[in-house]
Amino acid sequence: MTLHVSAAETLLRRRRTALSHALAAVAIFLCITSLLAQPAAASSRLKDITKIEGVRENQLIGYGLVVGLPGSGDRAQNALFTEQSVRSMLERFGVALDADQILQTRNVAAVMVTAALPGFSRAGDKIDVTVSALGDARSLQGGTLLVTPLTAADGNVYAVAQGQLIIGGFQAQGAAGSISRGVPTQGRVPEGATVERELAFPINDLDTVRLILKNPDFTTANRIASAIDNRLSGRFARAIDLATVEVQVPSDYRGEVTTMLADLESVDIETDEVARVVVDESSGTIVIGNNVRVSPVAIAHGNITIRISERPIPSQPSPFSRVGETVVVPRTDIQVEEDLGNGFRVIEPNVTLQELVDGLNAMGVTPRDMISILQTIKSSGALQAELVVQ
Known part of the structure; x- marks a missing residue:
């Protein structure tokens, strides 16, 4: 049997073969182009690997009371400071109590309140607070934190906290046993503190800005200084040590240090690390x-x-033997x-x-x-x- 192939079919096959070869060449070209376009080494933005010296959080702490607990608060005989705190609070509101009268504080718990005051916080800003039981309270579920001043290491009040607690854990108890999940004696009050005092940091008045490396390294510090000089078109930066890069503020940025830092934050740095x-x-x-x-x-x-x-x-x-066992x-x-x-x-x-x-x-x-x-x-x-x- 003889097969006859027309000229049209032969031409069609040739075109398909040529098209497949062309597509393969294009794919190879795209692969080579993508490989050449890939960076030689990973780089990070300056803002991601450094922080500005002096711009940091400040820790705040305070002592307060949580009320409204369903009988899971401090016991008077074990937490005497809770009873004293309740007495002092009631006396400030004009409630007279007998000295020998014992208060039942099962609905109240003494707590420590902590918070972090971010840099450049302004009066009226809201920050989150963490509330932790100080006495023998079983749970802070359903409690409300009363007004609590928060002080810093210098003894000054920088924020005031108050609000409803959010507890991540729970505790249930019955006659035969109990079950608990998480930590019911600790909770948070989202945006529960209001900033009352500001920490002044005149960053725009600085003549020199120091950048602190999050992962100290001599090579990375020198690369940061070189990248900053290239961006500012001059010699304004130098690596003091493996963790600090000092930048002299150019005359064009005097009084506008924040603008200079904004321009430098996006500079890509090829980081190095110790093996x-x-x-x-x-x-x-x-x-x-x-x-x-x-x-x-x-x-x-x-x-x-x-x-x-x-x-x-x-x-x-042996069978039928009278000795042995x-x-x-x-x-x-x-x-x-x-x-x-x-x-x-x-x-x-x-x-x-x-x-x-x-x-x-x-x-x-x-x-x-x-x-x-x-x-x-x-x-x-x-x-x-x-x-x-x-």
């Missing part, structure tokens, strides 16, 4: 940095398995097996992170065993990185 391996022995977690290198070293990984089984055998006297004779079976794994593995010079992990995984190493291997490699001097064991 480090962090090991958490309690959880078996291992974190290996990207710059970790291993010198030539041979590793042998093996396990010894010991199996002990008990197979007691009963021993009985049935006893159980212990029989212990001990087997020792040594798994040599894959024997010795030689690690080549300048092994990268991926190659190290792939090699250890190929040997069937578990995270627990990998911790011991890394510690041994470090002891031999072949691990060119800092080993941090937590």
Whole structure:
């Protein structure tokens, strides 16, 4: 049987082949273009790796009372300060109490109130507060925090807190037992404190601004100084140490330091880091940095398995004998097996992170065993990185 192919069909096949080749060429071109367009190294914005010296939070603390508890507050005989606080509060409202009268404070709990005052906070701003029981209260569920002044380390009042508590845990108790979830003796009051006093920080009047690195490193500090000089078109920045970069405010930005910082925040910095391996022995977690290198070293990984089984055998006297008794004779079976794994593995010079992990995984190493291997490699001097064991 003879097959006849028309000229039109032949032309159609040629066009399809040419089209497929063209699409393949375009795909290869796009892949090469995307690879060339990728950055050589990861970079971070200046605002993400540094902070401004002097711009920070300030911790506030206060002592207060939580009322409205359904009988889960402090007991008077165990928390005498709660009763004294209630007496003082009632006397300020003109309520006279006998000195020998014992107050029942099961609906009241003494608490410590803490908060963080952000930098550049203004009078009238709202901040969150955390409320923690101070006495033997079982739960703060359903309580309301009364007006509580919050002071800083200098003794001045910077905020006043008050509001309904939000508890993340709960506690239920019955005649035969109780159950609890979370921490019912701690809660929060979102936007429960009002800022009454401001912390003055005239940042626009500064002639010099210092940037503090969140991860100190000499190389990163010098790169930050160079990037700032390029953005400001001059020599205005210098690395004082591995954690501090000092920037002289140019004349164009005098009185407008915030504008200068806004212009510098988006500068991309190629960060560097110390080669480090962090090991958490309690959880078996291992974190290996990207710059970790291993010198030539041979590793042998093996396990010894010991199996002990008990197979007691009963021993009985002969039939119709008048002496002897049935006893159980212990029989212990001990087997020792040594798994040599894959024997010795030689690690080549300048092994990268991926190659190290792939090699250890190929040997069937578990995270627990990998911790011991890394510690041994470090002891031999072949691990060119800092080993941090937590």
